[in-house]
Amino acid sequence: MSEYSGNEAVIMKNVCKDFKVLNRHEGLKGSIKDLFSRDYKTVSAVRDVTLTVNRGEIIGYLGPNGAGKSTTIKMMTGVLEPTSGELLVNGKVPYKNRTENCENIGVVFGQRSQLWWSLPLIESFKLLRDLYMVPEKDYEGMIELYRSLVDIEPILHKPVREMSLGQRTLSDILAAFLHNPAIVFLDEPTIGLDVSMKAKIRELILGLNKEKNTTVILTTHDMGDVDALCRRIVIIDKGTKIYDNDIEHLKNYFGSYRTLKLKRSDDTWEEYLIDEKTTDVMDVIMEKQKSMKIKDVKIDEISTEEVIKKIYEGSAK
């Protein structure tokens, strides 16, 4: 492809990925049967996706479960070959240059540690330094940067297997950035973490992106992650790209939507999503007042969560 100018971290052009799924049989006999079976069905995980990610961007790659997010990342990391279409990562075809591609990327799959299970984190770091052939000076610099962004002392000498999920995820993210890669892929990194760990991790990612201009491709179901990190979001559903633009643009698009919150007599809140173009907020409040006692009223802008939900619903129609 000729359009690679050096500024694009990822270029995808009409990329598709189909899986041939074998209808498997049980047991040894079944396994032998499977070897010769032609009993396949095809699953289209990614359909005709075209996408360019520029250097230094943090993009949120969103979509419901099974949309094809992880499959896209697996293609970008070079472990899966696209069925058709063109894919360039750092200007190279990842599947054809897996080891070379791996020098310039970092990958985190949430809840799936890539570190040496029984080694203290610092020893894993040193092994990674050697694997990626990171010069000593750069390595020291990176560790210093880590220290300035997050408190790494409590985990540095702890074996990964003794860490909490949050500490493990934090470690994996630190490990993914250690060789200063051009792109870092984060596939649901904050899944299962508590609020304070999520905040810590967002701050870290933002800091590293700012400091090293690392491109970050993030998939998540947590709109807090999106709000904190991403200016641009790409949404796919059933393998097809259905949205690609700035998050602000998206919010403007749904600008006439309001979240109406009503406080009941028992101090709990009820929420309604209202499109002001079609429905008057006051009418709704009056209507509700007939059937319940309202202690308080709040009107908010639409949240990212609801925007995304709207888009999913729209595509489902």
Add this chain to the structure above:
Amino acid sequence: MHKRGLAFYARIYRKILIQDLKSKMSYRADFIISTFGMIMTNLSGFITFMILFHNFPTINGWDYYHMLFLYGFSLVALTPVQCFFDNNWNLRFMVQSGDFIKYCFRPVNVFFYFISEVFDVKGLGQLAFGIGTIVYAWIKIGIPVTVIIIAKLLVFLLTASLFMIALMNFAAATCFWIKGSGYVMVIMFRFKDFAKYPSSIFEGIFKIIFTFIIPIAFIAYYPSLVILEPSNVPLLSWISPLYGILFVYLSYRFWMLGVRKYDFTGS
């Protein structure tokens, strides 16, 4: 892109090994118990062998000490697969759960990276037992001690070790294609028990199978003939080093082909 040659891989392996041993020793109770278990396993294997063969003066012209030599030879030859390639046993679990993908994100050879993760200390006990048995049988048979013979012994021990490594690579890699690959591994691993017997007990079709297709006759029998019957070494013994290297290479290619073809199930 960085060049990564043999020296690089040797250095990385050494570093991973040192870290691994350090961490194993820090779990002292584990370490002591597994050491004890390793000694008991080898001891019971040895005693079984003694009871079985002590009263048989010869099998196909082999006397008790020849059999003992073969037994020791196979123990030593099976040490490398046990020590260095033990992670093959975990392969199918990782492939099925999807955890295997992590080995594909590093700028190094996937097979190396996967295999380097586990060093099994238990193999060392086997090595000690094997060496002891060989030395004992050696003395009893009255094989002369010369530099040439010892050099031959080392070369052919190394050769013999290649075959089990290759067999286990093949067996483990089947998990990239089939679900019931656990059976394949267990069957292959059981085959190694035949390695302790002279191949002349195999006849006809079995001889062909265990020589060329599942070459367990090379795990001890053919290579050890070089030491035990120096006046009457079959051609197969002499070509076994080349055949061993070829077989390991093929098993490696098969393993890597599996990685290539595998479609990384699990999200």
